[in-house]
Amino acid sequence: MIFVTVGTAHFDPLVEEIDRLVGSDVITERVVAQIGRGSYIPRHIEYFRFIRSLEPAYQRASVIVSTGGAGTTMECVTRGLSLVVVENTTLMEGHQAQLIGEMARRGHLLWCEDVTMIASCIEEARTCSFPPFRSDPPRIHREILRLIS
Numbered sequence: 053m054i055f056v057t058v059g060t061a062h063f064d065p066l067v068e069e070i071d072r073l074v075g076s077d078v079i080t081e082r083v084v085a086q087i088g089r090g091s092y093i094p095r096h097i098e099y100f101r102f103i104r105s106l107e108p109a110y111q112r113a114s115v116i117v118s119t120g121g122a123g124t125t126m127e128c129v130t131r132g133l134s135l136v137v138v139e140n141t142t143l144m145e146g147h148q149a150q151l152i153g154e155m156a157r158r159g160h161l162l163w164c165e166d167v168t169m170i171a172s173c174i175e176e177a178r179t180c181s182f183p184p185f186r187s188d189p190p191r192i193h194r195e196i197l198r199l200i201s
Contacts, residue, residue, distance in 0.1 A: 054083045054174060055113035056097075057106060059121040062090035063140045066119060069167050071096050078171050084109060115177045117170065120148035129160040132184035136173045138164045160185045 056070050067087050073079040075096040083097040086106065093099075103109075106124070110116065116133055118124045119140035128135040137156075139148050156163040160182055164173035 053109075053112050054079065054081055054115050054117060055106075055109040056083060056085035056117040057109070057124055058086060058088040058090060058119050058140070059124055060088055060102070061119070061121070061140065062088045063119045063138075063142070064090045064092040065167050066117070066138050066140075066170070067094060067099075068092050069170055070094075070117065073171050079174070081114070115174050117174065120152045122148075122151055125151060125155060125161070126185070129155050129182070129185040132160075132182050134177045134180070134182055135161040136164050136170070136177050137161050138167050138170060155185065158185070159183060 056067065058066065067085055067090055070079070070083060070085065071094040074083050085094060085097050085099040086103065086109070087094070087099050087101055089101070110128070110133060114134065115136060116128055117136045117138065118128065120137045125135070125137065137152050139152055152161070152163050155161045162173050162177050162180065164170050
């Protein structure tokens with residue numbers, strides 16, 4: 053199963069493209085989408101707006117497609133899940149790009165920079181291994197010690 057999530061916002065272009073790809077048999081695997089407040093209603097994929105926990109979907113998904121929200125991104129990368137992110141540029145002037153870029157650079161996710169490339173990115177994700185993200189060790193204590201010395 054491919055799981056698509058847009059979080060609590062909306063990202064109709066992503067949902068529409070996935071729905072189109074399923075409708076034209078480019079994607080033949082089952083797709084379930086969490087569409088949030090989107091106005092586009094899918095015709096070819098299963099969907100819901102909101103749910104208490106995405107955990108069951110994460111457990112069943114072979115690939116997760118997300119819009120780059122910090123919550124979903126960090127939930128997935130800390131567990132090493134197969135994650136493809138399409139930045140939702142309609143939100144707050146691209147605030148997601150820094151997180152997505154850094155996680156992609158470190159190999160924790162695939163950044164699909166154009167929604168029209170989502171099918172190939174999903175296929176690429178199937179062949180990748182995504183190591184779980186581990187935060188950098190804290191360094192603030194060293195700075196404090198340096199300042200008080």
